[in-house]
Amino acid sequence: MATVRARELYNDIAFDYSTIKTNKFKRWVEETTFLDAIVGGGCGDGVRGKSVLDLGCGSGHFCRLIKENSGYGAGNVYGVDVCDAMVEEAKRIEKSAPRGISYYRVDLLGSGGDGAGDTVSDLRVDVCAAAYLLPYASSVEELRKFCSFAARALGSGGRFVSVTTILNKPSFEKAAAAADAPGGVLASDAWGFSIVWEMDSVRDGMLADVTLFGSCSRDVATRVTFPNYFWSKDAITGALLDSGFDRVEWLVPLVAADAPGDVANEFGRINRTPALDAVGFFVATKK
């Protein structure tokens, strides 16, 4: 199967991806868990005044949340993405309501970009963030390249916080065994997403199509589908340790305190929803 070209892919779906932030999982679980990890959890010292680099920032959704939310109030915030349409949209939003966020178009796996590659490589920050960047690594080498970029940007004590899709082998293998054709499906109507693959064996680096439903209904138009390379927690942890991180902690997902009752109830059953095993949050630290 051809390599996923993230730049072209996200040029095509940039708009749809921005609107899908209404997805129940994204809104109430992903955002809460990811931002909590960025500020260092309840006992952390936050990111107030600290510099943050968002790798694969898309149209800057998390850059803005990190920068402007009074609880976060970061210092310098930088966003980097390979996709022209995403970076243009991020810059357009920044121009219309300046927050002091700098965006660059850079291919974190190569040399392509708007000439900002050297500027971005030279950045040194307190926290690196990456929401769904790692699923664009088509090989272990590319996984290490993404992780090494983060490791280089961080000094001693720096943290790399990420949310990513996960190849949870038992769940995937169970779904494959239940399918009547090669491949399998993992889906959660309650959380509004499905994962569909056609490979006959479940293995690290396999491609699967992820579909997100904006309002958690499969019938509505607000949906977006994109391919992801799925990596297990072991493969990701290995790549992080090989790239200069000393410790990797996988986090338990959190639900927002102000989530509606049905979301909170569904979250209570989260451990029994195999599709949710397919998303993971980690914090990797350097001594």
Ligand SMILES: C[S@@+](CC[C@H](N)C(=O)[O-])C[C@H]1O[C@@H](n2cnc3c(N)ncnc32)[C@H](O)[C@@H]1O
């Ligand atoms: C699923 S989107 C997530 C966007 C954003 N982090 C968010 O959560 O809203 C993944 C992003 O990673 C970017 N990306 C993929 N490969 C990349 C690479 N090699 N260099 C820089 N960005 C990349 C894509 O262009 C896309 O915007």
